[in-house]
Amino acid sequence: MATARQDILNRYSNVAVIGAGVIGASWAALFLAHGLHVVVSDPQPDIETKVRDMLDKAALTLKALGLPHEGLDKNLRFEPDLERAVTGVDLVQENGPENPKWKQELWAQIEPALPRHALLLSSSSARPATEQGQQMRDASRLLIGHPFNPPHLIPLVEVVPGDKTSPEAVEDAVAFYEALGKVPRVLKKEIQGFVANRLQRAIMREACYLVQEGVVTVDELDDIVTSSIGLRWAVNGPFSSFHMGGGPKGLESFFQHLGKNMAASFKVIPNVELDAKLQQVIIDQAAASFGKTPIPEMERKRDDSQLAILHALATVPANGKTPS
Ligand SMILES: NC(=O)c1ccc[n+]([C@@H]2O[C@H](COP(=O)([O-])OP(=O)(O)OC[C@H]3O[C@@H](n4cnc5c(N)ncnc54)[C@H](O)[C@@H]3O)[C@@H](O)[C@H]2O)c1
Numbered sequence: 001m002a003t004a005r006q007d008i009l010n011r012y013s014n015v016a017v018i019g020a021g022v023i024g025a026s027w028a029a030l031f032l033a034h035g036l037h038v039v040v041s042d043p044q045p046d047i048e049t050k051v052r053d054m055l056d057k058a059a060l061t062l063k064a065l066g067l068p069h070e071g072l073d074k075n076l077r078f079e080p081d082l083e084r085a086v087t088g089v090d091l092v093q094e095n096g097p098e099n100p101k102w103k104q105e106l107w108a109q110i111e112p113a114l115p116r117h118a119l120l121l122s123s124s125s126a127r128p129a130t131e132q133g134q135q136m137r138d139a140s141r142l143l144i145g146h147p148f149n150p151p152h153l154i155p156l157v158e159v160v161p162g163d164k165t166s167p168e169a170v171e172d173a174v175a176f177y178e179a180l181g182k183v184p185r186v187l188k189k190e191i192q193g194f195v196a197n198r199l200q201r202a203i204m205r206e207a208c209y210l211v212q213e214g215v216v217t218v219d220e221l222d223d224i225v226t227s228s229i230g231l232r233w234a235v236n237g238p239f240s241s242f243h244m245g246g247g248p249k250g251l252e253s254f255f256q257h258l259g260k261n262m263a264a265s266f267k268v269i270p271n272v273e274l275d276a277k278l279q280q281v282i283i284d285q286a287a288a289s290f291g292k293t294p295i296p297e298m299e300r301k302r303d304d305s306q307l308a309i310l311h312a313l314a315t316v317p318a319n320g321k322t323p324s
Helices: 002-011 022-033 047-064 082-086 100-113 167-179 196-212 218-226 229-233 238-245 251-266 276-287 295-314
Strands: 014-018 037-041 076-078 091-094 119-122 142-147 156-161 183-186
Touching: 002 167, 014 022, 014 082, 022 037, 022 047, 022 091, 022 142, 037 082, 047 076, 047 295, 082 100, 091 100, 119 167, 142 167, 156 167, 167 183, 196 218, 196 276, 218 229, 218 276, 229 238, 238 251
Parallel strands: 014 037, 014 091, 037 076, 091 119, 119 142, 156 183
Antiparallel strands: 142 156
16 A cells, blocks of 8 residues: 555656745645655745745644654755746646636646646636636646645645546546545536635635624634534534434434525525624734734644644544554
């Protein structure tokens, strides 16, 4: 199994990370920890310092995942020229600005310099591959590999093919992300916002509404989530949770008892005005509670807590082995 995984990674030993901000630098850390050679292309003048800082920051998490975490920069280089950066690579992970025109022009610009076998993955949160590849001659190796922040820790990657993506490229992307220890999930259709962010958006809408109406403050709402549905959803998704909550026939009983009310409630969409006034209310309430903690400290606690959850879940026999 370990050999099969290594065989897959060997196919992608040269990777270009285009755009090394929040997401790109985190991907670079994970790729390097798996022994891949990474070339970073990003025009920021201090990009080398920023990426090296990220490698330092990610080291504790990579170590906890059982991955190499020291001397990672021995396989790292920087090349601001995009064509030179992608020459000879096996895979591109694109993490540039979330701007449709920029992404379209990027792929068209680098296409002539790319090896034909290279797998082309975009981290985009919302711009589908069909749109991104419009100016390419051959977009059959281009698809979305949308991570959750930070990609070196959170397992999910949404794999979303475009109209022109070949089935082989989808299989290759899934195999690549699995070999990195990720949990890739392929979407059957392109949809704005993909899946995980659509779910986050629905929850965020209701969260803002509850603050707008003065039902709870932002930190009270966060507490309610982490001590109920957050804990539940680390183990079961909404459907299997309600299957167990429905009674002896699971979802069938659930819909018999609650389906009608739920259907009616779906039709009531509360009016949330996320205008400057509500944004300020949220910012002020956050500043008075968790906002007092510096963000790097919050990030460290978040990563440690999420690692603890992943490790704890891996010890439950049905969930398999410890994450590595
Ligand atoms: N931040 C998140 O939580 C998150 C999560 C998942 C996916 N994404 C997606 O990842 C992508 C990057 O998001 P981010 O949050 O890392 O943004 P970011 O602003 O932190 O990083 C973007 C990087 O692109 C670089 N860049 C600009 N022009 C470039 C060029 N011509 N060539 C190469 N690099 C260039 C910038 O210098 C910057 O470092 C976006 O498509 C976004 O939708 C973001």
